[in-house]
Amino acid sequence: MDLMKIVDVLKENATCNYKDDIAIICLYGSFIQGTAHSKSDIDFYFIPKTNRGYELAKAFIINDVGFDFWAISWERAESIAAYKQGFVSLIADAQVIWQSTAGDKERFEKLRKSALAPTINFHERVKELYSQCEHQYCQICTSFDFPVQKQIASKLVTNVLELLALLNHTYTHRGWRHSIEEVNQLDIIPLDFSNKCKDILYSTDGNELQKCICNLLVQIQDLNTDKTSSITDFKNAFAGFYEEAKSIYNKLYHACDISDGITAIMAGAALQQDIMDTIGIKEYKKRFSDIVGMFNPSDLNGYKKAVEYHEKDFQTFLSENEVTVCHYETYEHFEKEMRTDK
Numbered sequence: 607m608d609l610m611k612i613v614d615v616l617k618e619n620a621t622c623n624y625k626d627d628i629a630i631i632c633l634y635g636s637f638i639q640g641t642a643h644s645k646s647d648i649d650f651y652f653i654p655k656t657n658r659g660y661e662l663a664k665a666f667i668i669n670d671v672g673f674d675f676w677a678i679s680w681e682r683a684e685s686i687a688a689y690k691q692g693f694v695s696l697i698a699d700a701q702v703i704w705q706s707t708a709g710d711k712e713r714f715e716k717l718r719k720s721a722l723a724p725t726i727n728f729h730e731r732v733k734e735l736y737s738q739c740e741h742q743y744c745q746i747c748t749s750f751d752f753p754v755q756k757q758i759a760s761k762l763v764t765n766v767l768e769l770l771a772l773l774n775h776t777y778t779h780r781g782w783r784h785s786i787e788e789v790n791q792l793d794i795i796p797l798d799f800s801n802k803c804k805d806i807l808y809s810t811d812g813n814e815l816q817k818c819i820c821n822l823l824v825q826i827q828d829l830n831t832d833k834t835s836s837i838t839d840f841k842n843a844f845a846g847f848y849e850e851a852k853s854i855y856n857k858l859y860h861a862c863d864i865s866d867g868i869t870a871i872m873a874g875a876a877l878q879q880d881i882m883d884t885i886g887i888k889e890y891k892k893r894f895s896d897i898v899g900m901f902n903p904s905d906l907n908g909y910k911k912a913v914e915y916h917e918k919d920f921q922t923f924l925s926e927n928e929v930t931v932c933h934y935e936t937y938e939h940f941e942k943e944m945r946t947d948k
Contacts, residue, residue, distance in 0.1 A: 609637060609648050612668070616675055617704045620652070620662060627659035628652050629680070629710040632700040639699075639780065647673045651696070653680055653714070655706070683714075687721040689731055692768045694777035697721045721777075728772045732830060733883075735769040739826075743819050752812045759806050759815055766803075766822065770795055773830060796825035840927040843884050848924055848931050851877060855917050862910035867903040874898055874913060881920070894919055 613633070620628050635649030654660050654677050665674045678696070687697045697714075698721040705711040742762040746755045767785045771777050774792040778785040790800040802822050809815040854877050861869035874897045882890045897916050901909055924931060934940040 612648060612673065613650065613703065616650070616662075616664075620704060624659055624662050625706055627654060627656045628662060628704075629655050629706055630702050630714050631704040632696075632702055632714075634696055634700045635781075645671055647671055651676050651678050653678055653683060653710075655710075680713075683717055687717040689721075689724055689726050689728070689772065689777070692764075694721055695779050698777065699779055724775070728775055732769055732772050735765050735772070736823075736826065736830065739765050739769070739823060743816075743823060746812075746819065747816055750812075752815075755812050755815055756809070759809070759819060762819065763803055763806055766826065769826065770799075794829055796822060796829065840885070840923075841929050844924060844927070844929045846932075847880075847884070848920070848929070851880065851920075855913065858913055859910055862906040865906060867906060870906060870909060871898070871901045871903075874901060874909075877913075877916075893923060 617631060620631060629652075631650065631652045633648065633650050636646050637648045652659070652662060652675070654662070660677050663675060663677045665672070665676075667673070682691070683697055685691050686694055697717055700714075700718070702711055702714060705714075739762050742758050742765070745758050746762075749755050749758070763786075767778055767789050770789050770792065774794050776792070778788050780788065786800055786803050789795060796802060802818065805818045806815060806822070809818060854873050858870050858873035858877070861867070861873060878890070878894075878897050881894065885893075895912065895916050897913050900912050934943075
């Protein structure tokens with residue numbers, strides 16, 4: 607079967623019946639990568655301009671091969687190009703085969719360019735994906751139904767692939783097995799990554815599955831910590847940080863004064879986590895005391911003193927790294943600056 611004939615019919619339909627309702631039609635996937643087999647479909651989508659444009663979407667089967675000509679909004683395309691969703695290859699590797707106007711194609715090409723040369727904060731998206739993996743791991747651990755565990759594990763592996771690609775500031779170009787092979791060639795990955803994925807996907811026992819996933823997530827956390835620890839521009843990373851943290855320090859001190867151990871430990875944990883999220887766990891341990899580990903509910907006065915030392919160490923750290931703190935000695939100084947003509 608000549609797959610391009612299917613493409614030509616859909617293009618003709620768009621030209622004749624939806625020219626003002628469709629912006630572009632794109633191909634992606636195995637067909638344009640040259641890896642299609644006898645039962646491969648065509649991966650294609652279009653971007654509508656109007657609500658009527660969505661009517662062009664069609665799922666069908668020809669000669670026992672399934673096809674799905676689907677719609678993607680400009681908003682979603684922009685989100686994918688910004689690495690806020692998976693499947694960046696949908697935009698970055700797509701081939702425009704039809705456009706309504708030159709402006710429509712130009713808009714898409716700008717998206718593709720931004721996807722190929724991203725300027726986003728990968729760290730935040732990596733954290734988000736890792737949290738999803740942790741949630742999925744928790745679901746697996748609390749389920750006693752192995753088929754359900756295996757289903758969730760498959761989704762987890764998909765998230766891990768995207769996470770590791772982002773940790774390396776890139777994206778995967780192909781699907782499933784090929785994605786594992788792609789990621790396995792990257793620089794920052796867990797040891798023996800490909801086999802770890804196979805251990806998860808080929809597992810036949812729930813307990814063993816949990817162990818495999820736990821081991822993989824621990825290694826990924828270590829990699830992410832190392833990556834975060836590579837931050838050296840502390841001046842910008844901690845701009846405005848202490849001004850917000852000061853209120854948490856004060857909450858902790860007040861909690862200790864009134865024997866509120868719960869608030870004290872939770873405030874300490876929040877402070878420590880915020881700093882760790884910025885410089886990484888290893889860097890934190892090198893520079894600061896563990897104000898979670900030193901908590902003693904029977905000696906809140908001693909805990910308060912320990913955190914006061916921690917705050918002084920943090921102030922010294924900020925000063926050494928030339929981090930400016932917006933500080934006013936009195937309200938009058940604040941008022942004077944606010945009322946001064948800029």
